[in-house]
Amino acid sequence: xxxxxxxxxxxxxxxxxxxxxxxxxxxxxxxxxxxxxxxxxxxxxxxxxxxxxxxxxxxxxxxxxxxxxxxxxxxxxxxxxxxxxxxxxxxxxxxxxxxxxxxxxxxxxxxxxxx
Amino acid sequence: xxxxxxxxxxxxxxxxxxxxxxxxxxxxxxxxxxxxxxxxxxxxxxxxxxxxxxxxxxxxxxxxxxxxxxxxxxxxxxxxxxxxxxxxxxxxxxxxxxxxxxxxxxxxx
Numbered sequence: 001x002x003x004x005x006x007x008x009x010x011x012x013x014x015x016x017x018x019x020x021x022x023x024x025x026x027x028x029x030x031x032x033x034x035x036x037x038x039x040x041x042x043x044x045x046x047x048x049x050x051x052x053x054x055x056x057x058x059x060x061x062x063x064x065x066x067x068x069x070x071x072x073x074x075x076x077x078x079x080x081x082x083x084x085x086x087x088x089x090x091x092x093x094x095x096x097x098x099x100x101x102x103x104x105x106x107x108x109x110x111x112x113x114x115x
Numbered sequence: 116x117x118x119x120x121x122x123x124x125x126x127x128x129x130x131x132x133x134x135x136x137x138x139x140x141x142x143x144x145x146x147x148x149x150x151x152x153x154x155x156x157x158x159x160x161x162x163x164x165x166x167x168x169x170x171x172x173x174x175x176x177x178x179x180x181x182x183x184x185x186x187x188x189x190x191x192x193x194x195x196x197x198x199x200x201x202x203x204x205x206x207x208x209x210x211x212x213x214x215x216x217x218x219x220x221x222x223x224x
Contacts, residue, residue, distance in 0.1 A: 004158070033211070042121070042204060042216035043159070056211050090158055103149075104212065106158030 002027065004107035006091050012113045018079040021110045025072050025093030031055075032074040033104065034066060037088040046089075049074055050096075078112075086114045119207050121215025128222055134192040136218045138205035141186065147208035148181065150190050153217075154201050162203070163190070195222045 005024040013019050025032050033056075034046040045058035049068035066076040072093075078085055088111050092104040120139045128134045138148075149164035165172045165179040165188065172179045178191040192199055200222050205215040 035214075040216060043206075043214040045211055045213070048211060058211075092158070103161045103164075104151075104159075106151075106160065108156065108158050 004091055004093050004105055006089075006107035006110050008110060009108065010111050010113075012115060013081050014115050015081055015083060017081050018077060019081060019112060020075055020077045021089055021091075021112075023074045023076075023091030023093075023107060025074070025091075026105055029093035029095050029105070030072055031094045031096060032068055032072065033092045033094075034074070034076050035090045035092065036060075037090055037109070038086075043090065046076065081114045083114050086112060088112075119205060119213050119215045121205050121218060123218060124216070125219045126221070128195045128220065130195060130197060130222055130224050132195050132222075134195045134199065134220055134222070135189055136203055136205070136220070137187065137189045138207075138215050139185075139187045140207045140213075142207070142209065143186065144209050145207040145213075147212075148179070148188050149206050149208070149212070150177075150179065151204045151206065151214075152201050153204065159204055192220075195220075197222045197224065 007022045031050045033048040035043040037043050048056040052068045063079045068074045088109040090109045092106045094102045150162045151159035152162045153159040163174050163177050167183050176193045181188045202217045202219050204217050206212040
């Protein structure tokens, strides 16, 4: 069974640009969550999607957005990039909503560097 | 109230020793406490998890100890091995998981 796939794995952008990251969950998983990982901050929750609807959102500015498609694939977008957005962005999937009750399966992440 | 505080930030343990990582939380509504293990270049993977109705859970060399009154829980790795060298994250869940800041564990021969 294929794991969670994230693309691209690495990317470099400049301040003010925007970026779109993609996540393909494990087949059959309907929930996709996004996390930002930075040194010293750990993993910070961005949002969770289930059945194409955002079900939960973390404390990030509106520059961070996402969506989920009918095949459960998800994308997140960051507009007007800032230096502080440099991070590893992790996508995680699970079979159903309510992330507190089940195992999150993480992808290997997309490492974004903003210059 | 949503914070999970994890310590230490880094830990060096000799092979065969016991590694202990501690976490504290504030929100008494949290009802799920997993630990995730992350190797360099990989995403985190679930290691072991506990619910607040038990005080301890053991899986192989890994044990979670949970103290509900103190709002603390810890991960113990017995007979630590070089292959255990990784970053460990505690987390607490209600409608979503709140992660600690991570502990980089290094096991030396």
